[in-house]
Amino acid sequence: MRVAIVEDHADELQGFLEELQRADDVDVVATARTADEARQKFSAAQPDIIVVDLVLPDGTGAGLITELRVLMPSVHYVVLSAYEDYDRIYSAILAGAVGYLGKTYVGDGLVAALRDVHAGGSPISSPIARKVLQAFQASVRPQLPISTLTIREQEILHILASGRSYKDIANALCISTETVRTHVRNIYQKLQVDSWRKINQSDLYNNTSS
Numbered sequence: 001m002r003v004a005i006v007e008d009h010a011d012e013l014q015g016f017l018e019e020l021q022r023a024d025d026v027d028v029v030a031t032a033r034t035a036d037e038a039r040q041k042f043s044a045a046q047p048d049i050i051v052v053d054l055v056l057p058d059g060t061g062a063g064l065i066t067e068l069r070v071l072m073p074s075v076h077y078v079v080l081s082a083y084e085d086y087d088r089i090y091s092a093i094l095a096g097a098v099g100y101l102g103k104t105y106v107g108d109g110l111v112a113a114l115r116d117v118h119a120g121g122s123p124i125s126s127p128i129a130r131k132v133l134q135a136f137q138a139s140v141r142p143q144l145p146i147s148t149l150t151i152r153e154q155e156i157l158h159i160l161a162s163g164r165s166y167k168d169i170a171n172a173l174c175i176s177t178e179t180v181r182t183h184v185r186n187i188y189q190k191l192q193v194d195s196w197r198k199i200n201q202s203d204l205y206n207n208t209s210s
Contacts (some may be wrong), residue, residue, distance in 0.1 A: 001118045004030040004047035006038040006064065007080070008056050012103070016051070016078075016080075016110060023111045035059040043071050049117055051110075054088055054099070055203050056083040062088075065095040080106065089131055098188055099123040121166070121181035122188045129160040148190050156183045 003026055007013040012030060020026045030045035030102065032038035035056045042050060050068065054061035065077045078099040079092045092100055099117055102125040113123040149157070152173075159169050166184075170177045 001026050001049060001114060002045070003027065003028045003034070003049050003051065003114060004038070004042050004045055005051045006032040006042075006056065006061070006192045007051070007053045008033045008055075019108055019110055020114075026111060026114065033057075035061075035064045038064060039067065042068065047072075047075060049076045049114055051078050051080050051114075053084055054079055054092060060091070062095040062097075064092040065092070066074060067099060069096045078114065078117055078123070080110070084131060089128060093188065098185070099130050102128055103126050106116050115163065116166070116181070119181065120178075120185060122184045124160065124184070126160065129157065136202060149187060153187050153190075156180060157187060160184070 003020060005013065005016055005028065007016065010033070013033070017028060017031070020028050029047050030041045032041055035058050038050075045158070050065075050072075052061040052065055054168065061079060061081070065079075069076065077095075077097045078101065079097045080101045080103060081088065081092075082103045084102055089100060099113060099122050101110070101123060104107075106125065116123045122162060150159055155173065156169055165178050166173070166180045169180045173180075
């Protein structure tokens, strides 16, 4: 996997690099501390996956993902952030992130999460999954038909929110781990429908305070 990272905190960036460099199947091809630096460096580096912090000195991670997707549409974008509020999660999903990892919870699991993305999955930290679930149960559900998610997808989202792994979910539902990955990927895709833009009236991409 060819991985690029944009993270403005030097100590955190170094910690991520140390973990990734221990993995034989990961090649860190570029790093950046700002959105502008990422714009300048990442396209030429040709990464498979870009890990993005949501709050940068010169913009938002969601805005950066939106821009980079125009230049690199085949790249997978993964958010790694300390922020877990509703608007940030959905701004990242709408921008095109295929995974959302909380810095507090990822620990030494970053490599495993990136392998999951490379295999077609959409890793999401358990507390983030819970917020997605709560959003469906509260303000979002009346505005977005629940039929958007299949019964099985709703089942998986509930179990994922409890903190169980893809393997645990597969065992519980008597399906393969690959099938779980496919369902989670479909959940992400369905969350990117136009209804989300109607729900989030503010311009989340350009709001640098978010």
